[in-house]
Amino acid sequence: MVEEEVEIELQNLLQQLEANQNDHEYVLGRVNKLVEATEKTGLENDRIVELTAALYNGLNNYASSITCYQKLLSSNKATYSMKSLEQYGNVRAKFAVKNFLEESISGPETIKEMDVVIADFENLLKFGQTRERLSLMGSTYKRKMFVQQKMGVKQSVKSLKESISYYEKAASMSGFKDPYPLTNWLSLERLAMLLEGKPSITLIPLEARKALDELKSRCEKKLEEEKDYWAYANLATIQLTQLILGTPKVSLGEVKKSYNEVWKMAGNKGQKNAEIEHLEILSLIISNIKKSDSKELGKDIDELMEHLRASI
Incomplete structure (x- = not known):
């Protein structure tokens, strides 16, 4: 076993984990064996530790991931x-x-x-x-x-x-072209406004709302051509955001369907738990909104959260 071989296997395991192509217990067992072997033989380098940290993170083993990152930061070579x-x-x-x-x-x-x-x-x-x-x-x-x-x-x-x-x-x-910050911003902005008793969606910049619609159209067009993981993942979060915004363009059933496709195609424990954590945060904010019609939104978020929990 040489350093390059270990790096390649770890990289492959990481890609398989993200693509949902391997059982998580198998991946964890294999990573643990590789860590033990490299430590015993002195083959461990910054790249190996970096990949191992990413794998433990994806496996939801945060303690081991943190240990790896701390080891990385104390490395004399600092090539991370x-x-x-x-x-x-x-x-x-x-x-x-x-x-x-x-x-x-x-x-x-x-x-x-x-x-x-x-x-x-x-x-x-x-x-x-x-x-x-x-x-x-x-x-x-x-x-x-x-x-x-x-x-x-x-x-x-x-x-x-x-x-x-x-x-x-x-x-x-990103020019409103990156779905991750855009959807997080609009979701939280909408809930913050509801907390303040400001229900009008017009308070959210029109440019941002239009960008969300454009991103959704691009994802749908992409999915007409091929089953693409990132198109499904982005479509799911965009639809969830539209549900929170209260636009009539999406239903809870459509959001569930998109998330089902995402989780069938790919996703590791860390990614899936992060999504559920996001829904828990949204649910908690909604529970503090006094306006009565936010209760329906809260029920939808909770239903989606339980649906996804059952799918892990």
Whole structure:
């Protein structure tokens, strides 16, 4: 066994995991064996540790993923990518929320960890503002807001606004062509407005709403040509956003159908759990909206969440 062979196998395992082509228990077992072998033979290098961290993250094994990233950051050669620094923060934020929900750590401890991650992302942004980093700031503030709402503290509103702001910056930087920050921004913006008693959709920029419609049309056109994973994944999140916006262009049944196609085609545990976590956050925000007609939206989100949970 040589370093290059290990790197190739880990890369293949990562691709198979993302394409849903291998049993997760098999992948975990194989990764553990490769880690043990490389540590014993001294073949371990930054690329191997980086790939291993990504695999553990995809397998929802956040503790092992964090250990790998920490090992990577203490490497003398430091040949790892900037993406690893970004994902190290993201995994820590996900792990903190997981531990909070499992009551392994307290609310204040979770917020403290979130603030450390936010400070790290702020330092990364000093090297350059990218869509990825702005989006990661948005998702970290979103998770912080979720924990704060669970704790019943007023600061959750500030965290929600910070999350919206970072997602909006990322969406604008992409020219509203990247579905991830655009859908997150519009979903959270809509719910924030409902929280403030502002139900009119016209308060959301028309340019952004038109961009959402255009992205949806592109996904549908792509799917007429071929079954493409990313087209299905983007269509599902766009339809979910339209459901939240209250546009008559989509039904819960259509959203479920799109997610079914996504999860049949691909997706690892980490990706699927992140989607369910997003729905949990949306559901919690909706539960705090006083307007009575938001209850129907809350029921739809909860139904979709339970449907997806049963599909993991």
